Amino acid sequence: IFRHLMCRNNMYPRSSVLRFPVSDEQVFWSEPYPDYCPPEYTSPHIGGQVWADPPLNSEVFKPQWNQLDGQVNRKSFHGSYKLRDGLPLNPIGRTGLSGRGSLGRWGPNHAADPIVTRWKRNEQGALEANPATGKNILQMVAIQRSDNKLWAIPGGMVDPGENVSVTLKREFTEEALNFTDKANMVEQFFREGGVQVYQGYVDDFRNTDNAWMETTALNFHDEDGSQVGQLELLAGDDATNVRWTDVDSGLKLHANHADIVREVVIRLNAHW
Ligand code: RP5
Ligand code: MG
Ligand code: MG
Structure with missing residues (x-):
């Protein structure tokens, strides 16, 4: 059973x-913890931001939990969440902390x-296999x-009302290509086929x-390396660096991104 780790026992x-x-x-939550008394924290940075919910006690804020609330998706992929x-x-x-921290939304914050x-x-352009596993x-x-x-997957938050397919392309272009002029090629590559490999908690x-x-x-795979595989990468927005990274069991990434990438490895029967 999955237990989160990155959001516990730290600053x-x-x-x-x-x-x-x-x-x-x-x-x-089913495990009794009578002494549990987490501090409450909501970052001052999110105050008044367009992408953030107002404070819970605000007159204008009437959130519709567990449903599509106007343009804001307050549904979880893990079924109906409880309110306390x-x-x-x-x-x-x-997690050892109540409040919203630096996340904009109460409840689920959807990313892609x-x-x-x-x-x-x-x-010479020939595929490289790992000698031990024989897999590419x-x-x-x-x-x-x-x-x-x-290091992380170049993901980002889904804007209100935004289709996930748009978020995927937008964040990749912003973070890994620094808004390249190769927009058409990227557009087509992303349209031709992404395969969903994970949906849920991060x-x-x-x-x-x-x-x-x-x-x-979603996985977007350039099988013959002739499309996005050729593009010059350039870090932009909230990324300071970008590179093609070899994927194997030693991969260390932000959050549970390595577990998500593992799903791609299984799908493509690649070396791990
Ligand atoms: C991760 O943070 C998600 O999986 C996604 O990659 C990313 C979205 O947040 P920002 O990159 O916009 O901070 O946990
Ligand atoms: Mg971003
Ligand atoms: Mg990001």
Whole structure:
């Protein structure tokens, strides 16, 4: 059973707020934890932002939980989430922090993650297999996040009313291509076929008891390396670095991104 890890027992990012301790055994809400007393924290950075919910006690804020609330999707991929004292409850369990932290939405915050892949090739253009497994080595476009310096899938938040397919293309173009002029090629490559490999909770370091990240991850694979596999990568927006990264079991990525990439490896029967 999955227990989140990145959002426990650490300092909340960009703050001096320490999370209340939560051991592996204490994660699930069904497990009694009478002493549980998490600090409440909502980052001052999100105040008044267009992408963020107003404070819960605000007159104008009448959230429709567990449904499409106007343009804002407040549905979780994990079924109906519970409310406690009027606040959405993290579907995995305790994080040691209540409030919203630096996430814009109470409850689920929807993101999209494009996993763009190609096969590793030598200088002659021949596929490179791993000698031990005999399987071809996959490469993915990874960005280095500016907030925690970790390598990650170049994903981002779904804007209100935005179709996930648009988010995937937009975030890839922003973070890995720095708004390239190759827009048409990228457009076509993304339109021709992404395969969904994951949909659900993200073990993100920003999650709290009342706000969490969920994503839809699609694989866009350039089989012969003639399309996006040829593009010059250039980091942009909230990415400080970008590169083609060899994929194997040693891959260390932000949140649970390596587990998500693993699904692509299985799908393409690549070396791991
Ligand atoms: C991750 O954060 C998601 O899986 C997605 O990659 C990303 C979205 O947030 P930002 O990159 O916009 O911060 O947890
Ligand atoms: Mg972005
Ligand atoms: Mg991003």
